[in-house]
Amino acid sequence: MLLIPCPFCGPRSEDEFTFGGDATLVTPKEEGNIEAAADHIFLRDNPKGWHKEYWVHRYGCRRWMIVVRHTVTHKIKSVSLATAINQ
């Protein structure tokens, strides 16, 4: 069970959060490149190790945040607010 340190609400149970997926994906700038678009939508690094990912504190402050979490130990290295998403 995860205990996620929310920057606003402090350490809270994973029950209050919703997972939002891989936070390293960057929307391709070039338009009309279908292969790049397909790769962006479907391909994932899926690392066995540290994973940068979105979570939203749905039953708390409702803010989106970026969590760096280990996919084997589930340890959380850092949490920051997702302010400027992939700009």
Place this chain on the structure above:
Amino acid sequence: MRYSLFSIARHALNSHKGWTEAWKKPPLQKQYDVVIIGGGGHGLATAYYLAKFNNNLRVAVLEKGWIGGGNTGRNTTGIRSNYFLTENAKFYDHSLKLWENLTQELNFNLMFSQRGMVSLCHSSSDGERLATRYNALRLNDIDGDTLTLDQLKIMLPDLNYSPAARFPISGAVIQRRAGVARHDAVAWGFARAASRLGVDIIENCEVTNIDISKNCVTSIQTSKGNVACEKIGICVAGHTSEIARMVGLKLPMETHLLQAMVTEPVKPFLNTLVVSPALHCYISQTDKGEILIGGGIDGYNSYSQRGTWPKIEEIVSGAISMFPRLRGLRLMRTWAGIMDMTMDGAPIIGQTPIKHLYINGGWCIGGFKAIPGAGWCFAQTILNDQPHPLTEPFSLDRFRTGRLLSESGAGNQPHKQ
């Protein structure tokens, strides 16, 4: 040695001291024609069919841990082919047909029991959706039936039929040929049968790298040394991304946890599999009497093979909503496996951009039932270096061509998040 009533009698005369091990433990050779990575059901089935179709091939199965220690020993043993999309239906029904004769073929009792699978409807729209799916089944020559509430009450008297239930039951559909098999026996049976055909099964042998020259596979590096090989098949669902990373391939999948659990054993009261799509929960009773319960994935990337508490609570609450009498039982064990969740919920079987490297993975939450079918098709894909017609739609390039196989209820489809 063949297992039979006669062999039991013969060994009984010798106080059962003459039984030999089910599969051999040969040392790793320096060279093979085909190396299969992963000694689970899929890897062993692939090796078995490779050796069966061409017995001159030198085939090795490399397993990081022990045979049947991964997802093959962690699933909820359900076998069915009630898929809506024609591509899925044809492939999974081919697999189901192989299951029906597999105990005889492998000469190993898989305890395959076609006890049927009931899917519950909780509303008229639920009923229409499932009726559409089961009509599609019948158009594909696969058995499927609808059950009225009265028929269902005779079959499953312990379900919660109260109109005050959170999701009142309005009817059901059933695939009578669906069933269960003993999952360990599937791994052991394929391992034994493959070994008898000359396949080398190497346990405790981890693959560390794959060597490629001129975009073609040349050899494989393992914790027990390097092996030259012509072709490599990847059958490591859960870790497919990790193996693909060795050759610079990025795949359309995420690795997620799926949990299952059993209660303490009770007298038999449930002789089918029951699933409620609305409650995200499915239940069966094992031959030992335990109530086996499964549900959806935990919901975030993980390779940890251990589930978390909130999901157990959610799955158990679904089970109790279906069968209120389970309320008093205690859970005896819970466990988790890790799934390749593909972006459309369908598996990936076939060639890769690298010559002679083949992939069998992305099984999402339903790889167990596909073991014989996928082994059969994947072996032919490797032998002929071209996709088998049944698995051609499951090619890796469908994510670029747009021919996705998005079947509802087959996977989490993370790209829709």
